[in-house]
Amino acid sequence: MxxxxxxxxxxxxxxxxxxxxxxxxxxxxxxxxxxxxxxxxxxxxxxxxxxxxxxxxxxxxxxxxxxxxxxxxxxxxxxxxxxxxxxxxxxxxxxxxxxxxxxxxxxxxxxxxxxxxxxxxxxxxxxxxxxxxxxxxxxxxxxxxxxxxxxxxxxxxxxxxxxxxxxxxxxxxxxxxxxxxxxxxxxxxxxxxxxxxxxxxxxxxxxxxxxxxxxxxxxxxxxxxxxxxxxxxxxxxxxxxxxxxxxxxxxxxxxxxxxxxxxxxxxxxxxxxxxxxxxxxxxxxxxxxxxxxxxxxxxxxxxxxxxxxxxxxxxxxxxxxxxxxxxxxxxxxxxxxxxxxxxxxxxxxxxxxxxxxxxxxxxxxxxxxxxxxxxxxxxxxxxxxxxxxxxxxxxxxxxxxxVIFVKRMSDILVVTKVLPNPENHLSKVAAQSRLDTHDCPQISIFSIEGPLFFGAAQMFSASIMDTIQYNPRILILRLSKVPFIDLTGEDHLRTIVESLQKRGIMVLISGLNDQPQKILRTTGLAERIGKERFFVHTEHAIAYAMQHADAKCCSRCRERIFDGCDAKSEAVANEVPA
Structure with a gap:
């Protein structure tokens, strides 16, 4: 040695x-x-x-x-x-x-x-x-x-x-x-x-x-x-x-x-x-x-x-x-x-x-x-x-x-209503007047961007509930741009889901990332929403929503927001079960 x-x-x-x-x-x-x-x-x-x-x-x-x-x-x-x-x-x-x-x-x-x-x-x-x-x-x-x-x-x-x-x-x-x-x-x-x-x-x-x-x-x-x-x-x-x-x-x-x-x-x-x-x-x-x-x-x-x-x-x-x-x-x-x-x-x-x-x-x-x-x-x-x-x-x-950081992060969170554009891509709705004249009476889609944590959870909840001016049959939440959800954010999301479900509104989730997915599974919210109502892409969620939309309501609607709207109306006209 x-x-x-x-x-x-x-x-x-x-x-x-x-x-x-x-x-x-x-x-x-x-x-x-x-x-x-x-x-x-x-x-x-x-x-x-x-x-x-x-x-x-x-x-x-x-x-x-x-x-x-x-x-x-x-x-x-x-x-x-x-x-x-x-x-x-x-x-x-x-x-x-x-x-x-x-x-x-x-x-x-x-x-x-x-x-x-x-x-x-x-x-x-x-x-x-x-x-x-x-x-x-x-x-x-x-x-x-x-x-x-x-x-x-x-x-x-x-x-x-x-x-x-x-x-x-x-x-x-x-x-x-x-x-x-x-x-x-x-x-x-x-x-x-x-x-x-x-x-x-x-x-x-x-x-x-x-x-x-x-x-x-x-x-x-x-x-x-x-x-x-x-x-x-x-x-x-x-x-x-x-x-x-x-x-x-x-x-x-x-x-x-x-x-x-x-x-x-x-x-x-x-x-x-x-x-x-x-x-x-x-x-x-x-x-x-x-x-x-x-x-x-x-x-x-x-x-x-x-x-x-x-x-x-x-x-x-x-x-x-x-x-x-x-x-x-x-x-x-x-x-x-x-x-x-x-x-x-x-x-x-x-x-x-x-x-x-x-x-x-x-x-x-x-x-x-x-x-x-x-x-x-x-x-x-x-x-x-x-x-x-x-x-x-x-x-x-x-x-x-x-405190300043939390305020900045809460400002990053953006909740917007989206609709398909002529190229069939989802785009933000810039004005409420467009919603009054061009919107689906049954399916609402919201895009959330930014971390959903305690500093932004209240704003998220208020934005969703205030923007819904009617009772849609189905609500789709696009969460692909939400990198993080804490327990406060999960609690506000749960409140929204439970409130909408009591009103008979189906909630669908698309694009959920790994960390939010783990939180929702751990807290049981994923089970409350329904595991079959989580989708990788929004188009899959829209297809699922069209299957559960009211066909008679679709036949009376003239907006034709989604690609499947014409097929849904023709099914009713031909008395084919939708």
């Missing part, structure tokens, strides 16, 4: 290790400052972000369904994590992350990975833009060097807190932040291979440390520095009361984590031509989020920017992510004492640019310009994310999108 393992290992080292090593080191350099920045923005110590970057990246890479996915703390989580910390505390944040991991695993086991794609884009763009606004405004205080700021869950309260403390503005902090921001923006132009955030942090930290020491808040003064040791295992305290309080925030973390990680995996597929396993990815993310809190880490998800960097840097296998995590771990052990000198003002522009990049402002304004129902969903989700919270925003956004 050992011998069989040597060949793949040797092949990997010779073919892929060098590429994975370079990609891993590049991702590690980028991940380190972001890990600290995201943790600080979420209201916890910076080392917790580093622990998350190490543990979650390794576990999600090894157990997830995407070869190139880089998992860690992300900007999308900042508002919800900060809210949990402010309301419930850091210890309960760990428990919420653990619960979210369990939910993710359950989602993966239930094969729900493919369902995430059904979340409307206006909802995802809306809450992503809202999150970006919250991240950006959350860093204004650090950018300006304001002191005495109290953390608030709400956007308006946070803005009010900033305005109340503008008199504490620190020009040294502003200078530090501007230098960092300028270097982040300029570095890609002149040194494209070096991460701009790293250059900005190092240069602005050196500026603050040597030019005006002690004049700006740093990680050391705010959090007591970063410990250089390994994280310790600790099981969060679990009680029934805590579970009840945290299950909703945990569900929000799980849903947001699933969306972000699967979107990131889709981006990776597009860049590499590979195909990820969405359900396995959810399970991998779940395992990462269960284990990470046990070592003090915060919730994590797939990071689109770091995943793209991993691919662009030449990653070949999932071990590039493991290498990046090992690099962050080594850096933590070696350089932790020096990280405390990083100014909070240097972290602010890093996060502000993250917020700008994740805002999807182009997609936001593109949807907004449509001035459609989708733009309404976008605006509502965006405003609720900013002014309320992400949980409410996603719930209301999805509900509104669903």
């Amino acid at each position: 050992l011998r069989s393992l040597k060949v793949p290992l040797k092949r990997y080292c010779s073919r892929h290790f060098q590429k994975d090593l370079m990609a891993g080191l590049t991702v590690g350099v980028i991940s380190l400052p972001l890990a600290m920045a995201f943790a600080i923005a979420a209201g916890v110590k910076p080392e917790y972000g580093i622990y998350t970057t190490i543990i979650a990246a390794v576990l999600a890479s090894l157990f997830g369904g995407s070869r190139y996915q880089v998992t860690g703390p992300t900007g999308a989580f900042i508002p919800i994590l900060l809210s949990i910390v402010l309301v419930h505390g850091y210890e309960n944040l760990l428990l919420a992350g653990l619960l979210a991991g369990i939910i993710l695993i359950v989602m993966g086991l239930l094969k729900m990975g493919t369902l995430i794609k059904f979340i409307p884009r206006p909802v995802t763009v809306g809450f992503t833009a809202g999150i970006a606004i919250n991240i950006f405004t959350g860093q204004i205080a650090n950018f300006l060097g304001l002191t005495g700021i109290q953390g608030h869950e709400g956007f308006i309260d946070s803005i009010r807190e900033i305005l109340l403390h503008l008199d504490t503005l620190n020009p040294y902090s502003i200078l530090t932040a501007i230098v960092c921001l300028a270097l982040i923006l300029l570095t890609p132009r002149f040194l494209p291979r070096i991460p701009g955030s790293l250059v900005g942090l190092l240069a602005s930290t050196a500026l603050a440390a040597f030019m005006y020491p002690g004049q700006v808040a740093t990680i050391a003064t705010a959090f007591g520095g970063i410990p250089g040791g390994l994280p310790h295992f600790a099981l969060p305290a679990i009680t029934v009361d805590k579970l009840e309080q945290l299950i909703r925030p945990a569900f929000t973390i799980a849903m947001l984590g699933a969306i972000e990680s699967l979107l990131s995996a889709v981006v990776a597929d597009g860049m590499t031509g590979t195909r990820h396993n969405s359900n396995r990815e959810l399970i991998g993310q779940g395992i990462a989020n269960i284990v990470t809190p046990l070592f003090g880490g915060i919730p994590a998800t797939g990071a689109i920017a770091r995943t793209a960097t991993n691919i662009k840097s030449g990653a070949v296998t999932r071990y590039s992510v493991v290498i990046s995590a090992l690099f962050v771990l080594a850096t933590l052990i070696v350089l932790a004492p020096y990280a405390g000198a990083i100014p909070l003002a240097s972290m602010a522009p890093v996060l502000m640019l993250v917020a700008y990049n994740m805002s999807e402002h182009q997609a936001f304004f593109a949807i907004l310009k449509t001035r459609s129902n989708s733009s309404s969903v976008l605006v509502v989700t965006f405003l609720l994310t900013v002014l309320a919270n992400l949980t409410v925003a996603v719930e209301v956004g999805l509900l509104l999108a669903m």
Whole structure:
């Protein structure tokens, strides 16, 4: 067995290790400052972000369904994590992350990975833009060097807190932040291979440390520095009361984590031509989020920017992510004492640019310009994310999108009266006046187009009953263009059938598709109508109807709607039984 393992290992080292090593080191350099920045923005110590970057990246890479996915703390989580910390505390944040991991695993086991794609884009763009606004405004205080700021869950309260403390503005902090921001923006132009955030942090930290020491808040003064040791295992305290309080925030973390990680995996597929396993990815993310809190880490998800960097840097296998995590771990052990000198003002522009990049402002304004129902969903989700919270925003956004979708689908359903045209093809009757002068007194034919479900069932029922201005002997329903019937639609169809049968009207069905046919058989409506009254084609239903039409009525009729009308009249004239 050992011998069989040597060949793949040797092949990997010779073919892929060098590429994975370079990609891993590049991702590690980028991940380190972001890990600290995201943790600080979420209201916890910076080392917790580093622990998350190490543990979650390794576990999600090894157990997830995407070869190139880089998992860690992300900007999308900042508002919800900060809210949990402010309301419930850091210890309960760990428990919420653990619960979210369990939910993710359950989602993966239930094969729900493919369902995430059904979340409307206006909802995802809306809450992503809202999150970006919250991240950006959350860093204004650090950018300006304001002191005495109290953390608030709400956007308006946070803005009010900033305005109340503008008199504490620190020009040294502003200078530090501007230098960092300028270097982040300029570095890609002149040194494209070096991460701009790293250059900005190092240069602005050196500026603050040597030019005006002690004049700006740093990680050391705010959090007591970063410990250089390994994280310790600790099981969060679990009680029934805590579970009840945290299950909703945990569900929000799980849903947001699933969306972000699967979107990131889709981006990776597009860049590499590979195909990820969405359900396995959810399970991998779940395992990462269960284990990470046990070592003090915060919730994590797939990071689109770091995943793209991993691919662009030449990653070949999932071990590039493991290498990046090992690099962050080594850096933590070696350089932790020096990280405390990083100014909070240097972290602010890093996060502000993250917020700008994740805002999807182009997609936001593109949807907004449509001035459609989708733009309404976008605006509502965006405003609720900013002014309320992400949980409410996603719930209301999805509900509104669903209502609009149901309305659109109900508008698709069309119920029309049809008659044969001169070429003997069934065509729609455009005006009621034609029905008054040219119609069969015994046989009515209705064509139904569109799904017959709860949103359209009432309109379907009303259309049929209102259009029948008399009591025909036979009613033919053409259902070949009805792809789907739900139980509400079946109930309205049953009501129509039973009402007509009580009036002595025979109901025939033509062109029934497989799904509606299965529903009618299961509910017993097919038996109520009569199995012999279902036809593959409408002409067969018309032939059956002609056999059961009143011959004497046909002899008095001069309309001659159907081909068989003349034969029916001649049979009566010759006193031949029809």
